[in-house]
Amino acid sequence: MAEIESDTSAVVWKVLVRAGDVVEEGDAVVILESMKMEIPVESEESGTVTAVHVGEGDAVEEGALLVTLG
Numbered sequence: 001m002a003e004i005e006s007d008t009s010a011v012v013w014k015v016l017v018r019a020g021d022v023v024e025e026g027d028a029v030v031i032l033e034s035m036k037m038e039i040p041v042e043s044e045e046s047g048t049v050t051a052v053h054v055g056e057g058d059a060v061e062e063g064a065l066l067v068t069l070g
Contacts, residue, residue, distance in 0.1 A: 001068060001070055005066060006041065006063065009059075012059075013033035016031065023069065050069060053066055053068070
């Protein structure tokens, strides 16, 4: 199981995946917005999304769990 976390404090601008989606290494799963910049968060490995832990508009801190892959 892999966990994808936020690298920075930001607001979730867009969630690009849902539970059951298959992602490849390097695919963007969430786009964060901080200081008017869009920051894509990419998967570090391939897998199936088992859970999405955030929604659009959520404020997240650095290290917050965004997506879990199985």
